[in-house]
Amino acid sequence: MQIAPRSGGPVPDVASLLARLAADGGRPRLTWYGDDGERVELSGAVLANWASKTVNLLVEEFDAAPGTRVVVDLPVHWRTAVWALAAWRTGATVALPEADLGQPDVVVTSSPDRWADAGADLVVVSLPALARRYDGDLPPGAIDAASAVMTYGDAIGWVPEVDPDRDALVTAAGAVGHKDLVPEPGDGARVLVDGRGAVADVLRDLLGVWAGGGSVVLTSATTAAALDADSGRLERLRGSERIG
Template sequence: MHTTIPQALADAVRRDPTTPLLTWYDDATGDRTELSGATLDNWVSKTANLLVDGLGLGQGDTVAVLLPPHWQTAAVALGVSAAGLTADLGDRPQPVEVVFTCPDRVAEAAAWPAVDRYATGLLPLALPLREVPPGFVDYVTEVRNHGDHYRGAPVAPDDQALAGPIPLSHLGVMRNATERAAELGITAGDRVLIDTRTHPDPMDWLYAPLAAGASVVLCANLHPSKVTSRAEAEKVTVLLT
């Protein structure tokens, strides 16, 4: 079992950096984005560099991630972990150093006491926002200015990974994710199609597949008529719909 979140991602990339690790579909917009292990790792590294080099954050700092299931959410959450910071996935406003959000949650994000605020439109092709909300910085524009490789200090298993009523260390997240993967029937090498409406919890769509060594086909607004053909086209082995 992996003992930290960055270790699980590194192993996924090491197995095969070129094959799809996370494929995103939104049937409402027609968006499809495919990220290999290497590509997702680049986004994660850029995010970690933004947080550490750009904002000067360090161990003990907390980042609120107020975003729905999406490949950019994976990049942000994993980037927070890579940087050795704590991710708060957002049940109620708490003092944090940084908030990441999207336009339809700007009012909610504004209630979080934070020094820095980033917004992303979660748009196809990672396009920037047409209009950036006042007081926020466009994440996809800013993150591209940072390096593709993160060379910060390694994360320890006992470092806090997730905030909340019951905070979890990296080791705690990996233990929970491994147990959840077993409950969902996810094993190493699986390709898992996940409906974001039925499995919105990052433990299901992000951490459990990562801990198990599986790849993900993450689907928003999934149309029932497309499940069979998509599963065949993406060589899916596990359906979570």
């Protein structure tokens, strides 16, 4: 008898990927190692739940839809993955700060001072895992993501239909459309992803691993550098996290 792989075959889009993650129960899909020893583990279901709440915020607060331009000004981080997944689920275009996108509609950032005069709707993200509110002064009209996301429903409500021909991810190097966003699935392994990579590259690496039914151990840039400098610590991490 042939047993179907956990990935279920190719994944055509982020909507399909989130549906698979939501059905994945308690198996770890994203384990984050941040600075100062921070460790956060998200199962497929929990990751999809975070994305669903964020989708609802984007749609209800900003009418996010195909054509909406969302700048994600965040470092490599598990929260960055959630915001990107949510924006893509609405059909919006995610742009990194260096992209030549023109006037953004929404900016998602951990550094609000850089965008206070941008003329866009502003969402301020607190990166520490236990943050319940932004620890600083919010620009007028800005949304505090730490408190706002949790007020939205666990299941995605109405959401626009994604246009596969629109841009999904825009960087200084070019653009990738929604129909080409999810790479070829990986082999279902548990993978260590170096947080020193470019944000766009890391996000697509995550999509490919998840599409193949695998799971990710993602490090911050600082943690990745520390692991590089300490081979014993790296081997202990690989062993404890069962990284292939």
